[in-house]
Amino acid sequence: MSATAGHAEERTNLVNRLGFQPGQVVQELGYDDDSDQDLRESIEELTGTELADEDYDDVPDAVVLWFREDDGDLTDALVDATSLVDDGAPIILLTPKTGRDGYVEPSDINEAAQTAGLAQTSSFNAGKDWTGSRLVTPKSARPAKR
DSSP states (O other), X not given: OOHHHHHHHHXXXXXXXXXXXXXXXXXXXXXXXXXXHXXXXXXXXXXXXXOBOTTOOSOOSEEEEEOXXXXXXXXXXXXXXXXXXXXTOEEEEEEEOTTSTTOOOHHHHHHHHHHXXXXXXXXXXXXXXXXXXXXXXXXXXXXXXX
């Protein structure tokens, strides 16, 4: 297997582990020139749909949020992302790795996620320059059936 094929397979496995499914609509927030193109393409390939941009006006199945330290308030960004999806839907937070421009401290991510009412289910290596956190909104308490 070539290095390129191995890299592509690794990306596909990551996207699968994140829980993306064919046919899902994934909305992307915070995209910029430094965003990881390979990861973006892997998500699109698995879902079979292009990533929806910030102007998407329906309810996506998941959100991918690229966030750098100087992008503003992380809690606000997470609350905004949460308002776009249904309860239980994942928000994939992507931040620059340690030592990269825009690095965000893990303690800041944890605090912002908790304040936004999200639970972190996993952290992962999202590429050469990015670290990811899979966050989920709690499912609403459903009324008891009588």
